[in-house]
Amino acid sequence: MILAPDSAAPALELREVHRSYGKVAAATGLELSVRSGELVTIIGPSGCGKSTLLRLIAGLERPDAGAITIAGKVAADRRNFKQPEHRQVGLVFQDHALFPNLSVAGNIAFGLQKVPASSRRARVAEVLELVRLSHLAERYPHELSGGEQQRVALARALAPNPAVVLLDEPFSSLDETLRARVRGDVEAVLRSTGTTAILVTHDQTEALSFGDRVVVMRNGRIEQAGAPEEVFENPASRFVATFMGDADFLSAEFSDGQLHCELGRLPGSWPDAAQQLEVVLRPHEVSLSADEHGNATVISSEYRGAFTLHHVRLASGQSVHSLQMHPARFAPGQRVAARISQGTTPTVLRGGERSAGTISPSAPVLDAPSDARKSITAP
Numbered sequence: 001m002i003l004a005p006d007s008a009a010p011a012l013e014l015r016e017v018h019r020s021y022g023k024v025a026a027a028t029g030l031e032l033s034v035r036s037g038e039l040v041t042i043i044g045p046s047g048c049g050k051s052t053l054l055r056l057i058a059g060l061e062r063p064d065a066g067a068i069t070i071a072g073k074v075a076a077d078r079r080n081f082k083q084p085e086h087r088q089v090g091l092v093f094q095d096h097a098l099f100p101n102l103s104v105a106g107n108i109a110f111g112l113q114k115v116p117a118s119s120r121r122a123r124v125a126e127v128l129e130l131v132r133l134s135h136l137a138e139r140y141p142h143e144l145s146g147g148e149q150q151r152v153a154l155a156r157a158l159a160p161n162p163a164v165v166l167l168d169e170p171f172s173s174l175d176e177t178l179r180a181r182v183r184g185d186v187e188a189v190l191r192s193t194g195t196t197a198i199l200v201t202h203d204q205t206e207a208l209s210f211g212d213r214v215v216v217m218r219n220g221r222i223e224q225a226g227a228p229e230e231v232f233e234n235p236a237s238r239f240v241a242t243f244m245g246d247a248d249f250l251s252a253e254f255s256d257g258q259l260h261c262e263l264g265r266l267p268g269s270w271p272d273a274a275q276q277l278e279v280v281l282r283p284h285e286v287s288l289s290a291d292e293h294g295n296a297t298v299i300s301s302e303y304r305g306a307f308t309l310h311h312v313r314l315a316s317g318q319s320v321h322s323l324q325m326h327p328a329r330f331a332p333g334q335r336v337a338a339r340i341s342q343g344t345t346p347t348v349l350r351g352g353e354r355s356a357g358t359i360s361p362s363a364p365v366l367d368a369p370s371d372a373r374k375s376i377t378a379p
């Protein structure tokens, strides 16, 4: 099979988009280019501007400055402003927002009023099949489960073949078990139809697992946009490291031309710097082994089934967490050797921002701290 080159215009583009409400800058200099078929998740603390971003794309808000292009057509700029119904955008909300007096089929047909009746019926049947709800076409929203309602909302958004689907916390009203299932169903439908989608969420796991790209927002700005692995494993700042999961920060310093932290030497070469340097360590990146002369003392140990989460204090008084899959469990007060797990290349922050050091591929695995004398595997 010959695949066509991906030369199509981006499905969505934001250029230097600003929006303020009085003195509150809800969107500042937003730049985002989303390729056709891409699934992008937007995450950030409450009030950082996630909904404002969606509303600007949908045409429910007007930018103060900047331009928004959808499927190659200007939706908003200094001179133009397209109303939501002319933007080729589908919306899915947290509360489903289905019309209670219309059946499932009626809800889906609602956005197809300009389509001839025969094609409309065929399209409704098609999207119902897509979300596996053909058997419920004549039911009313109150006769459906939360998950079914959300699939109807998705079908309604997809029916007019939008260029972009915007999902505003679509799973947050569902309970945990149902949530994972509906999320999987929705993702499968979006992928199978090659739909471009932007999903706003408060949930880090959702942000990392759903999208091709994660956009982390803070105070109306995009703090980092990248593949889930990049945002989690190589955070651009202390804020992203903290927001996208548990993280400890150990101070780092140069000696003998190498960068060291309390858990050992870091591989690669790093520009010498006067600014404060910190190593970002996630709990799964710290290993422990029993060692009565070790560099750490266990403060607490929390059994989590497949994992045990240890919190240990280092000689300097700094502390780190260690989440290990093996059955090793150390008691509070016990002396252990803590080190950075094999194969880990931690992010180094300079003044709170990611530092551009180079990790050489042939760099040796991290040296053990001077007083960690045992292997990193559990006893």
Ligand SMILES: Nc1ncnc2c1ncn2[C@@H]1O[C@H](COP(=O)(O)OP(=O)(O)OP(=O)(O)O)[C@@H](O)[C@H]1O
Binding pocket: 021, 024, 025, 026, 044, 045, 046, 047, 048, 049, 050, 051, 052, 053
């Ligand atoms: N219509 C409005 N009038 C005045 N201020 C507004 C308006 N809409 C949003 N804001 C402010 O703009 C900022 C961004 O709000 P927005 O709703 O986009 O945040 P959010 O990230 O979606 O928050 P949450 O996660 O709580 O939904 C907030 O400070 C909010 O108070």
